[in-house]
Amino acid sequence: MKIAKQKFRKIQRQESALERIKLYNEITSANIEKDQRLFYKLVNKQRNKQHDTTDHIILDGSVYSEYDNIIEGWKLHFENLAKPKENNDFDSNNKAETESNVLIIESICVEENTKIKKAEEDEIRKIIVNLKNNKAADIMGLTAEHLKMALDQVTPSITRIINAMLERGEVPHILKTGVLTPVLKKGKDKTRPGNYRGVTVTTLLGKILETYIRDRLEPILDHTQSQLQRGFTQGTSPLMAGLLISEAYYEAKDKKEPLILQTFDAEKAFDVVWHDSLFSKLYIQRRGRGGSVEYFPEGVKIGTLDVTSPTCADDIALLSKALREAQILTNIVELTANGERFTINPTKSEILVFKTNSKSSQEVVVKYGNNQIKQVTSLKHLGIERNETNTPNITQRIETTRKTLYALLGSGLHGKNGISPAITIGMWNTFVIPRMLHGIEFLNVRRKDLDQLEMYQRKILKQLQTLPERTASAAVLALVGAKPIEAHIDTKKIISFLNITKDPTSIEHNLATRQLIVKSHDSSSWFINVKALLSKYDLPDPLYPLRHVRDEKGLNYWKKQAKIQINDFWHLQRRIEFGQRATLSHLCLQPDSQTKPHLIWTNSKHSPNATYKAIIKAQIATDTYRLQANRSRYNQHDIKPDCKLCEHGPEDRKHFILICPSLRDIRTSYLKNLENTLKREIGAAGVARLLGDRDELLDLLIDCSNLEFVPNSKKNRKIQEEVESLARNLVYALHCLRANILSQAFTSDS
Template sequence: MFEVCSFDPFCFKKLSNSEIINKIRQIDVLDTDPENTSDHVPVILTLNSQLKKVREKATTIIAKPKWTDCDHQIYKEVINKDLPKLMQKSKGIIEQDIRNLEKLLHKAGEAAIPKYRRKIKIKSKGKAIWNEQIDNASKQSKNAYKVWRQHGAPQERSNELKIKMTAAKRILRKAQRQAYASQRESTAGKIMKASNADTKLFYKLINMQRKTPLTNTKILKLNEKTAEDGPSIMNIWQEHFQQLATPTIEENFDTEKLELVEIQNNIIESIEREKGQGIDLVNVKEVNKAIEKLKAGKAPDEDGISAEHYKHGMEELTPFIVHLLNLILTYLDVPIFLKTGILTPILKKEKDKTLPSSYRGITVTKTFAKILQSILKDRVDSVFNNIQNSLQRGFTEGVSSLCAAFLTSEAIEESKKLKILLILITLDAEKAFDKLNHEILFNKLYHYGIKGKLWILLRNLYKGMSIKVKWEGQCTEDVMVLQGIQQGAKLSTTLYKCYNNVILDSILKSGLGACIGDIQVPAPTCADDIAVLANSTADAQGILDIVQHHTSRDLVKINPTKSEAVLYNAKGSNISTLQFEDNDINITNETKHLGIKRNEQNRANISERIRTGRATIYSLLGAGLHVRRGFSPMVAYKLWRTYAVPRSIYGLEVMNLLAKEKDMLELAERKILRQIQGLPNNTANMAVYTLVGAEPIAITLDKNVLTFFMNIVRNSGTIECEILRRQIAFSDQRGKDFINRVEKTLSKYNLKSSSYYIENPLNKIEWKRLVGIKIKEYWKNECHNEKMEKTSLKYIEIQNNPLNEAHNIWKSVKKQ
């Protein structure tokens, strides 16, 4: 039938022994193909096969109400009319009353919003553009193909039927390209119009353009199971999240503490129920504050209630909500249906989509439960904030996560100045939020001062908690949550900080780790991201042992294989092996903490950041930054400014940049600005900036430094502010400390000294206004000075505000 020598013997053996041999219709061995210059011989294998045609069903979903179209007067009238009746009929059954309230909210929504929560069908496929021109071209192409097939499908290029079929296909493709081009032009027009008139619409359109078509995985693997159809995939999701929500005892866990706290918690509850301090009832002010904190535009809960339902009728609804919440506080009983949530798996960046462990579960809780949790969170925070460890910089009001990065940067600079070893270790907690033990958590809360009826209510809130996993419009059965806290729930951030606070307390009390002067900075932390800083391997190992001791007792797993260490000033130092749970910590040249890469040289990865900025703007403007892409230069610059620049310079305010590194950033930005304006490479820098009203990236960096500085000094009692005060007292002017960079920046823009602002901090609005005025003055002077120096600029008129105000030459152009 064919020459065996033409095949790889191994492949031929496999082919001969399989059932495929019986399905072979034809085999062509192209061993004499004149175009083949490879050592391999092409083979065409034609098989007989039966394919099952599957029609993908459209998914029916309920559209989110358009609250922008809501008639607020009608909405409130319906509530005012029916709410008194609802309150009168109330029998004190909390769940029934809340469900009746939700029915009233839906009734008001139906009356006030057109097409309220209408059902629509969506398809994951078949979303291509279709119009009359494409429809006609498609029919002609199909007819030409049909005739060609009926006449034996002749392959000769000169055949008339072949020519007609090819021409019909070209007409179809041309119609499709024209339709997509028209769509791009329309989108560009909408973006240009919205860039000045409607900021919200502008961001919405840009985000739509940035999104790549997200295709959910059709295969899901868990352990040795593989799911390839809808029901099987749903079963895998349910099994995966049930495993996460069920406590398991790892080999290195110490269960003695768990056994003790379970006994202790039961004793505490019995005592507190009899003699414990009461719980203050909820008032109108607390409820209004909780409703105001609800974020609009978010997904509705399981029953279709969103934040807007409460926000648009806050004044009318508050008295009844106060009544319902006080029933919960009085009976210390949270209805089971308020403990439910819808969990959506979100794929982590650059992870394998076929593995459930590559997803982060985000839970949407009941909106009424969010109001309750918001009030409880404020009460817990009022106690815990006074004892929160100073190294914990995550989920803390008025404190940026960059504060933890600031502590790391200043510790590195201090070690370089003193020429001593510094070890940076980043620890990776495995499924930190998902595996917190409830009994240990509430035992910690009690010992932190959350006592009485409030403690009982919080513990009750996590008993009988459940979630449903939502995937492609379908939900699994209930998954009982026996451990972990929901990512996305109001209380979760505070509860997590309570859980790992003892680790940071123990590290500080040990006296181990790095210091800046007499200020301890051994473990800058943001939520579950812990960075260990030590000046010797003995100190570093001691801190690791403390972390290991507490995590094993708290049933938290640190993954030593994903934890890394970077050494600074290590030359001549005696470096011994660092271990966690008998596993060596990997010592590397570079690690990542809080989104900032840290390397041995303590240099910012500028080249990579420039590539990130370019990739971002390319993704927004398509293949090419030339001037004729459909956007005006002003809109293109706004995209660059809004999306690309923040990604390029994230975290640089806490790093000591060299002058040449700033120059690299400025050079890359000017190249982008020249491209989007269609300017030649020899165009003067000032013209490149002022024509489009661009803010130089160097000024943006200065602005970020000043903003971060004032954020620190406004929080006078923090560890960051103590470091600034010390640097003012002891740093020399040639040093590379943060305060020296601040002083140079303040002087550059004719602002007062850092010591003045530490004693007289300005609020956010005042500081932003003052810095804005000074920067505008500085840049305007710079522009005029450059204009005086260069004859090529003598005909350009500099606008009154060269920053963020485009020149009239671009304002007069609608589209390039």
């Protein structure tokens, strides 16, 4: 029985290994063929391995098991979720008044008998063309591809259907239905329905109708929306609300004034929306007799700009300078919540007092109703963790990065037994870097913070490339085409600033103009920091793009120029470091080393075997391969640098690859193949020039990526790839033979 178990487990491990290799090959093929959709689908398939199936759910104390009962439980849960909740604190008078107003508005609209503009076929055609592909089918089995493939045939019919709905003022019940799927929130109890997010696939015709109505409403709503609302706003990032909080902190720090940040948790704010109130407000705004109030006597202002309530959808944040103001603003939130019939959870709401001067740390007591809001030393808003000094929590960011890496292990994001670093660096840049640096461009990043993040990045990139700890930092980044963390953060800051320049009516644009004109160079302002960055990368003064970004060149031109300048700056820094490192004397620094992996890795990504050989080649190129000369140099004990194979001189890279007599036979055969290949491509004279000198030959074998064999760039690249493959195989063959000889010698000595 025991032997049978061992045999079974052995077969199981073998099958698992085959499945893993198959997955790695599929990911590699998708990357090489530039099938990005398949590539990310395969990677995400390995990341999302949480099991969210359950054999029962618990709702309001009742346990629902078996298939039919579980479905009934879900039905009850989502029905209750969609029903407006009543609360004794809600304003009943405002409800009655609003409902009365809605009836009046409806009667006015009927009496006016305003002629509704009919939908045109061109409008509907454009909406259909812009529908996203590869989405789930709706309840009728329709997808966007169905309509696009029959565009000319279906457009007239869909236009007539939409016009009929507009004329009658009715939407058929079938268009209000959808396929609802509960999606478990990360790390939550899967037996509690409240821990699931309901995702509904609505009907395709319903999406077309909604898009058509949205396009008509946007010109009205864009003029009335609060300038401080950064959720569901086209052309702006939700993180801009985070910029306003940071700039308020820097302003308070400059003036040595106190600053208080409050965040409020609106419970399921978008699950149930009071439509009567929205309808009433829409009518009033349409008639031009009202709108949102932007100015509060209380709160925080930078100059004349009010930044009291930077908001993203239902993420509510309030800024104040004193306890009295904080309490007044909290009272306003409470009155608004009760009037608009949504619930604020005071137990999940938090308050943070920033340390803007030596006396600003204080205990504050702010109440929401009868509940005191909890004062904390750090809180999370828009996914950005803020503390009293507005500095990033590096420990937490590294922990988040580590978890993301663990989730990608199944996709081959690890060293020797994984996928080629030429591919894994794409995973690192796509999945890991954004999580590590989320929102950090708006925080007060210190030099020690940058050093910690950079150290962690180098550590991981060394592991991905199977390089020793002592490998030169410049080589670690250059081999995989990675940027320093500082370059990533600087890029995020400058691109965020350029995004601000495109809308001269936004509060961020007005704030940028004010701060850049008013503030001195020693100010803590984020915009002054951006000004210093633009100067660092030899880019124009920030006031220039603020005024001219909408000229002929446009925003994309400025973004492209910024990225070019940043890459050039760090390429120069890397070149200087290469020149200072004797270990990198044979490694070429490619012009695109900030964005593209080195030839050593790109030439070996087609198979795991080639990748394994390239690991040895990379160690040789960075002079970290354990030759006797290196052991002698870096060992605290007295170790001779002489070659243990032939005992003729120190065993360095030149001796190992070109000189050692013990490796002559295998070396000769590979060099002959190299000579024949080069003769075929560049002729005998070119071969004599390249192979006639040992130093030049050593450069060729270690790194040929910068050598120009022929003037034609495409053909030259092809020759470089052939030479790199031959050199990689030669180095690996020498490595295997050397290891075998040393192993036999050790056995004999024993």
